[in-house]
Each structure stands twice: as C-alpha cells, then as structure tokens.
Amino acid sequence: MKVEQIYTGCLAQGAYYIVSENEAAIIDPLREIKPYLDRLEKDNVTLKYIFETHFHADFVSGHLDLSKKTGASIVYGPTAQPAFDAITAEDNQIFEIGKIKIKVLHTPGHTMESSTFMLIDENGAETAIFTGDTLFLGDVGRPDLAQKATNLSQEDLAGILYDSLQNKIMPLADNITVYPAHGAGSACGKNMQKETVDLLGNQKRTNYALNQPNRESFIREVLDGLTAPPKYFGMNVAMNKGGYESIDNVINKGLTPISVEDFEDYAEETGALILDTRSPLEFHKGYIPNSINIGLKGDFAPWVGALIVDVKHPLLLITDDGNEEEAITRLSRVGFDNVIGYLNGGFEAWKNSGKETDEIKxxxxxxxxxxxxxxxxxxxxxxxxxxxxxxxxxxxxxxxxxxxxxxxxxxxxxxxxxxxxxxxxxxxxxxxxxxxxxxxxxxxxxxxxxxxxxxxxxxxxxxxxxxxx
CATH class of the missing domain: 3.40.250.10 (Rhodanese-like domain)
Structure with missing residues (x-):
C-alpha cells in the first residue's frame, strides 16, 4: 500500500494518491490531471475510484477530466447531486482498492454532502482519514459557505458540523493519521497549522474546535472572526457540481500568441482584462497601462479569484517567456478558463515597439x-x-x-x-x-x-x- 500527499502550496491544497496492488484511488484531484496520469503509468496501475470529499469552492477539481481519461468512477458522499454520472455513496459504504478499503463517513457541516474517507489497510486496521474540509489541522471547515444551497443558517451548519465531529471523528483511535484537504493560507479556515499531516490524537489535544465544552461554545468559537469568503467561491462550486470545459481545450485556447500590433485591438474588442503575471520587481519598472499585476510566483490563483471574481471574464496575459502555460493552468485551477491569449514576446516586445508604458513609484x-x-x-x-x-x-x-x-x-x-x-x-x-x-x-x-x-x-x-x- 502507498499513500502520497500531493500538496500544492499556492492553493494550500492536498490531493491524495493511494495504491494497493494493481489498483489506485485519488482523492480531491486538482484540475490539471497529467501528474496523476504520469503516476498511474509509472506504477502500472489502474485508477478505480476518484473520491471527492465535497463540492469544492476554492478550486476546480480534476474529477471529470480524470474520469474521462481513465474510466474511473467518481464517488461523492450522501446527499450529493452532481449533474454528471457519479456514485453517491451511502454512509459507511465500503469501496475496495486492491487489498485495502475506503469507508465513507458522512460528516456534513462544512457542506451537507461533505464526507470523510477512512482508509482500512490490508490487515483490516483503520489507519487514516481523509477529512476534506471537515477537519483541518488546528481548525475545522468554515460552516458559512453552504447557506444559500441549504437554506440553513451558518449557526445551523456549525451545529451540524459539531455533531459530525463528535459522532464520527472523535470516537476514532488517536493513532489514526489525519490527511486534510487544506493547510495554512487557505480561505477555507481561519486558524490552520502549517503542517499538512498529523495524528488524530494530537488534534484532539491541540485543535481549539475539538476542545469546546459543548455545542453552543463550538458554534460561537468556530464562527467568531470569520471574514467574508472570496466571491469566486460560488462559481467554483457551480463548475464542480455542474461540469466544465476540458482543461486540454482551455490550455490550447489560451496558448494563442498575439502580436504587439494586435494586442490593443484584442483588448478593446473583447473587453479583456490585461493580467501581468511578472514579479513585482519587474512590473514596477514598466508595464502596459491599465494592466493589473498578480505575480505568478506567489498566491497567484487565489488572488485572481478574489480580485477579478468573475471566472468568465476574458483575460489577456503578460508573462515571462516560457511561463504562458503555467499561468493558464493555474488560472484554470480556480475556474478562469477564458484566456484569449498572451502577448507574444512579453512586455519587452511591447516596450521595444515604442508603445506607451507606465510604472509604479x-x-x-x-x-x-x-x-x-x-x-x-x-x-x-x-x-x-x-x-x-x-x-x-x-x-x-x-x-x-x-x-x-x-x-x-x-x-x-x-x-x-x-x-x-x-x-x-x-x-x-x-x-x-x-x-x-x-x-x-x-x-x-x-x-x-x-x-x-x-x-x-x-x-x-x-x-x-x-x-x-
């Protein structure tokens, strides 16, 4: 048996790759699926299941493309109603991968379909839980995101989350490993630790949310200090639940080089926002007037989502040479699929053409x-x-x-x-x-x-x- 955490720092997101004998499962995959396909080929195993802990709000999952490429079944927890073919599991349902088992624990509260997946090894021992946004290290998932979809208040959802944790998570053995979907820096929690893996026993001792004396105290403490969620979250949920364009098409469309001569026309005709992904150090020295700088070497995708908001807004890119595909891929992670193209030759080509530039003091x-x-x-x-x-x-x-x-x-x-x-x-x-x-x-x-x-x-x-x- 092999369990690999695939952690993406800019999103503070953890996906999981699990192998037993000649079969594999992936939990909460990112939008770009090539890294998973490469692992499957290297290990010479067949992907049997794609487990989704819930309909994610902060990124677009790769479940649809991965299922189409591999034939693997997509699995959600109880009450999920996706617009595509998927298994909606029952509470405590068992799925077999090689010699191991994955048990579904329905843990609503963050969202109503939220589920924790328990790993049972070849000897029948409960060894790990993949908690999604139900339980983080140092925190729990924010219970204010699913209010519109459920007609429940954030207090109602927090109470449901409390019940899930007390009834499904707290009774488990202290030596079980906790694999969360997010770490420090994610907007899905407010007090997450920088570590990305821990033992449940340590969380029982140190996690403030697991140490509240009663339900009312839990609700009060979990809701205290929550800031408004990023506005793009709802759009990502809709894409994860309803479907989206293949990432291959998104990348191919975005990898359209646009000459300096045509770039302004493209911007005017489409109303596109010019997104300059160079470093702040380079941007302040000179940039195309009215372009917005969000550096690729940073929390690029979350800030694009938080500031541009509308995932359908057309974008034109300025990148360092060779970074075009990375920028398009990272934009697609948060659902920004409408990249029209990029400036061929980058800012240097624009400057050398004698066109107007601007700078930051x-x-x-x-x-x-x-x-x-x-x-x-x-x-x-x-x-x-x-x-x-x-x-x-x-x-x-x-x-x-x-x-x-x-x-x-x-x-x-x-x-x-x-x-x-x-x-x-x-x-x-x-x-x-x-x-x-x-x-x-x-x-x-x-x-x-x-x-x-x-x-x-x-x-x-x-x-x-x-x-x-």
Whole structure:
C-alpha cells in the first residue's frame, strides 16, 4: 500500500494518491490531471475510484477530466447531486482498492454532502482519514459557505458540523493519521497549522474546535472572526457540481500568441482584462497601462479569484517567456478558463515597439524612513489579523481583498504610502490604484518586513496572530 500527499502550496491544497496492488484511488484531484496520469503509468496501475470529499469552492477539481481519461468512477458522499454520472455513496459504504478499503463517513457541516474517507489497510486496521474540509489541522471547515444551497443558517451548519465531529471523528483511535484537504493560507479556515499531516490524537489535544465544552461554545468559537469568503467561491462550486470545459481545450485556447500590433485591438474588442503575471520587481519598472499585476510566483490563483471574481471574464496575459502555460493552468485551477491569449514576446516586445508604458513609484524602506513624518498617511493592505498583530502607528488598514470597496474613497490629492508584508500584495494594489487613475502614492519595497528592519518607525505592540483571529 502507498499513500502520497500531493500538496500544492499556492492553493494550500492536498490531493491524495493511494495504491494497493494493481489498483489506485485519488482523492480531491486538482484540475490539471497529467501528474496523476504520469503516476498511474509509472506504477502500472489502474485508477478505480476518484473520491471527492465535497463540492469544492476554492478550486476546480480534476474529477471529470480524470474520469474521462481513465474510466474511473467518481464517488461523492450522501446527499450529493452532481449533474454528471457519479456514485453517491451511502454512509459507511465500503469501496475496495486492491487489498485495502475506503469507508465513507458522512460528516456534513462544512457542506451537507461533505464526507470523510477512512482508509482500512490490508490487515483490516483503520489507519487514516481523509477529512476534506471537515477537519483541518488546528481548525475545522468554515460552516458559512453552504447557506444559500441549504437554506440553513451558518449557526445551523456549525451545529451540524459539531455533531459530525463528535459522532464520527472523535470516537476514532488517536493513532489514526489525519490527511486534510487544506493547510495554512487557505480561505477555507481561519486558524490552520502549517503542517499538512498529523495524528488524530494530537488534534484532539491541540485543535481549539475539538476542545469546546459543548455545542453552543463550538458554534460561537468556530464562527467568531470569520471574514467574508472570496466571491469566486460560488462559481467554483457551480463548475464542480455542474461540469466544465476540458482543461486540454482551455490550455490550447489560451496558448494563442498575439502580436504587439494586435494586442490593443484584442483588448478593446473583447473587453479583456490585461493580467501581468511578472514579479513585482519587474512590473514596477514598466508595464502596459491599465494592466493589473498578480505575480505568478506567489498566491497567484487565489488572488485572481478574489480580485477579478468573475471566472468568465476574458483575460489577456503578460508573462515571462516560457511561463504562458503555467499561468493558464493555474488560472484554470480556480475556474478562469477564458484566456484569449498572451502577448507574444512579453512586455519587452511591447516596450521595444515604442508603445506607451507606465510604472509604479516604488521606494525602499530606508527611503520611506527618510520621507516619513507625523503627518504621513500610510495604507497597510495586509489582512486584519496581520495588522492587528503589529503595524505602524496610525496606519490605515485597508485589506487588499476589499480594494474594490475602498479604492473609491481614496483622495488622490493627498500623497500616501502603501505596503503589505513583503511587496507582493502592495504591488497588486498599486496596479489597481493606477488603473483607477490614482497615482499620488509610493509603494514600499519589502513591505512591513523591510520596514521593521529599519527600526525607525513607531509600531503597535506585537500580538500573536493566533489570538487575533
């Protein structure tokens, strides 16, 4: 028997590849399926089942393409009603893969079809649980996402989740391994640990949600501090439940090179957003006017989803040479399938053609220290939890994910400084501000991490972030 966790850092997502004898199962696969097909071929095994813990909101699963390529059956837990052929399992139903078994434990609460899959080894021992978004390491799945689909309140769903955990998870042996669908950084929870695998016994001891004295306390603590979910989540659920275009078609369509001469026409005719995926360091030196920077080397897909929102919005890409397919693939992970093409030759071709360019005023932390005084206006675009932990005294907290709301209130007649933790998010914000005609600001390279190193700024008292959530 082999169990492999396939962890994708930018989505903080774990998929699982399980092999016994000549058969395999995959749990919660990502959209691009080639890595799974390569493993199957290397191991010379047949994919028998694709298990889905629930209809995912934060990414588009690869279940449909994987099933079409391999003939494997897709399995959901009780109450799931997908628009395609799939097995809707019963609670406690057993599925055999080689000499091992997968047992379905219906654990509603995060969503009503949410299920945990228990691994029973060749000796009949219960060895692991694949918990999806029911149980994370350090947290549990947020119970506010399925309200519209169920006509239940978040309090109702939290109570159902409590019952699932108490009746299905807590009675299990402490030595069972917990394999969650997400880790720290995912928007599906608020207090996740950085580790991606743990023993259930340790979670029973350390997970705040599993240590509440009663149902009412659990509901209160799990709902406390939840921020609004990213707006693209509902669209991803719809795709996972209703179906989507083959990723092969999405990639082939997106890999259309567009000349400098035609690029502007494409943008005007389609209303496409120009998405520049280069690093903040390169972007600030020069970019195509009105393009938005979300760097590929970062939490690219989640920020695209949070800021662009509409998965059907047409996109034109600016990438470093050779990164075109990676950008299209990572966009498809969160359902952004409408990539029209990319600028052939990238930004260098645009600049060399003599066309208009723009730039962001970026300054070092040391320059910031020289220019800063008691009248300076500072905007901190980090999350509230980061800001609450420590920030520059009198800085305004305006989180990046709410920029569509606060950009309208910015007074461009008054200069301000803008920063995040390291420079990735503040450059995204800067590009959006510029696209709205707001230019009277300086973005700080290195963000709060660099600012602290200068030791020249009045800061709030440090508070551990886990206590601010």
């Amino acid at each position: 970026r300054i070092s932390p040391e320059e910031f220290a020289e220019q800063f005084d008691e009248n300076s206006k500072v905007i901190d675009v980090r999350k509230l939890a980061e800001y609450s932990a420590e920030h520059i005294d009198n800085a305004f907290n305006k989180p990046l994910d709410t920029i569509s709301d606060w950009v309208k209130s910015i007074d461009d007649s008054e200069h301000f400084f803008i920063h995040c933790a390291g420079g990735y998010r503040s450059m995204i914000a800067a590009s959006i501000l510029n696209s709205h005609g707001i230019r009277n600001f300086s973005e700080i390279e290195g963000g709060f991490n660099g600012i602290k190193k200068t030791e020249k700024f009045p800061l709030s008292d440090f508070v551990c972030q886990s206590k601010t959530m």
